[in-house]
Amino acid sequence: MKTIEISGHIYAKRNTFDDSIEYTFFAYEGMDAHGYLYVCPHKVVAEVPATFNPITAEVSTLEKQRDKLREEFNARVKQINDRIANLLCIEYTPAQEVA
Known part of the structure; x- marks a missing residue:
């Protein structure tokens, strides 16, 4: 110690x-x-504790931050992709009758 x-x-x-x-x-x-x-x-x-390794602790913290950012990023990309899909979807419009 x-x-x-x-x-x-x-x-x-x-x-x-x-x-x-x-x-x-x-x-x-x-x-x-x-x-x-x-x-x-x-x-x-x-x-x-004598076994405390600051490098291991810092790497672990950085990995958690990276994983959290990756989840946030992926969720935002999904939102953007969903919005793009909604904008590009084909709308149904019934054909007009010919007189």
Whole structure:
């Protein structure tokens, strides 16, 4: 295990539904501009498994993004193809009688 330390800041924000206070950790200051109340600086200490491989994790994340984009793209292409097919379909119009 590898021990890491992340420095940041604790902020509070009132929950508008039940008037309770919710606490959040941010790695940077300045969240008071977004309605948060500054509480105090804080350090988070965590154990990272020795087997953690950032390259594998990043590749996995990128593959998920790629798959999601592919699904969205294919769905949009299908919509466009359906619209083209609808525009090009032959409409039935009955023949006019000859007098």
